Amino acid sequence: MSEKSKSNLLRDQLAARASAPSKAAQTRSAILDAGRDFLDTNPFRNLTVGTLMAVTGYSRSAFYQHFNDLHGLMEALLDQVKDGIVQGAQPWFVGEGDPVATLQESLTALVDVGYEHGSILRAVSDAAPSDDRLEYVWQAFLGSFDEIVAARIQEDQERGLTPEFDPMPVAHALNRMDAGVLIQAFGTGKTTSKEDVLSGIMRVWLSTLYPFDAASAIQQKQE
Amino acid sequence: MSEKSKSNLLRDQLAARASAPSKAAQTRSAILDAGRDFLDTNPFRNLTVGTLMAVTGYSRSAFYQHFNDLHGLMEALLDQVKDGIVQGAQPWFVGEGDPVATLQESLTALVDVGYEHGSILRAVSDAAPSDDRLEYVWQAFLGSFDEIVAARIQEDQERGLTPEFDPMPVAHALNRMDAGVLIQAFGTGKTTSKEDVLSGIMRVWLSTLYPFDAASAIQQKQE
DNA sequence: ACCTTTAGTGACAGTATGTCAGAAAAGTCA
């Protein structure tokens, strides 16, 4: 019996230490995992609560103890990748160091994380239009970048690095471009090469925001 | 009887001239109209065959004589606006006259047509991810612009008007930007002003494709 | 006016959703 109680003790300690993966959390994770696996190889439109839960071994109705519906699941999956995306874009956002170099860094990181989490981003973007709430969350997520990018543009305009123009519409346009390109490229399979994606958006960002540097780079190429 | 046969004759001639609005076509049109009306004020996710047909006065099952499903309807609605969009973009596509001026024309026209048909474009883009076929059609539609834009870019590069870069990824990026911006701006309500939309995408297109002209324009502004 | 062809209807089966009362398992404490 000492063995049993020892192992119980151990389990409890571990549970407490890891902030109690309280069965509920475990199941929730299992569902999230199954969701990610499914969306890695299938479009969102083919996901049903039934097939999803069949994979986990739980009953269909167990799903509703952890999520309101499939869109709630998508929201949770989005939360898992949000930070990664925001993190990668920091170099240029913070505004220190060479603007062109940091922008290149940030865009490269963005493409990497897009490549990594393409299927989830694609799935969220696919699922969003069929649900009020998820649509709002998704738009808010994309919109949050608009603010940051517009602010950074304005700074660079004040520093004379970037031509004068209304920052918000341009920020918005550039961000929509990123989203559209990334989701299409890496959403289903890995159809397009990272290089093509990066070269496309990099060119546009650089020539829009730093045309003077870009121009000199171009002049060199033309000779 | 002479009157009757005369009026019959007249009707038949008119019918023949207008290519026979053969009842079927009439009903089809009525459904399409009802669809457009609905989507002008509601998102696609709230459209059901039942509510749609209630408006037309026909039974729900009549719908299926004219369309396979709601996605079929969307495909038909897209066809109605396709031409308008392609038409508006012609000035720059054909490649005659001042590139900057014609690009400005084309983008202005694009924004206009986006403003006009925003709700349909939004609806199609919303509906696409939930249907294999519509998704394909929509992607093909967007993709068709990639080809044309890439070709035009290549011409301008050969003429020395546009810096050297791989045209396809950039064309793709610019087009996704347009689609994303237009649909968001005019898809639901007319939330954003035409001016903002146009200024945003115009700035990006011009500085990417014609940085030399853009640079001089900017220099002027800075003085 | 008659007959053929085309359009429209109501009833039906199918599929997925979300809820709820009750069963089962996990957690708690003497």
Place this chain on the structure above:
DNA sequence: TGACTTTTCTGACATACTGTCACTAAAGGT
């Protein structure tokens, strides 16, 4: 450990919408 409370899970149900099919009604031709 055993009795308890609380949390998690299950099967059965009601609901909503879809797409089809045999049948009726209307349109179109002669």
